[in-house]
Amino acid sequence: MNKIVSATEFKAKCLRIIDDMQKDGIPVTITRRGKPVAELKPKREARKDVFGMLRHPEYRFEDPFSPAFEGPWDAELDGDERQG
Template sequence: MKYVGAAEFKANCLRLMAEMQADGEPITVTKRGKPVAVVNPAMVEVGKPLPSAFGLLENDAYRFDIEPGEMVDPDWEAKFDAKWDARLSGDGLTTSAAER
């Protein structure tokens, strides 16, 4: 690991980064002899393209083969209220949807 003072790093930043890219050795920047930052080489190879995001959601779980008119059950609200009333019927604090 190379140790470089902050002033020298500021003055020679581009050259130091080129050296780091060539040899892969991290640079520790110091201020008054104490380390304040570590500059590491990038983990991704330069010039290597990233994988395409196209097709990441290609899964049967994300398919929508339902017609828009079939998506909503006409009685969805009544069914929801019935399930909710059945779930809360034992607490003694709530009233049914019909009583509201």
């Protein structure tokens, strides 16, 4: 549930309203003549970039075109040869 504040009240108490919003995390809707004109929300923490996650050495391949698995695939084996 958003807190609703008039533009006049926001102008007079903006720093206090911002501090309260940061503490409780509740967004503030600013109105002018009873109609919403702006919404103030706490800043969310930045998400890690997906592309940056792939920079770690464990995600790198010496030969990216070589097979990932050297042995035969289960689809190539007969029912007796399958493990498990």
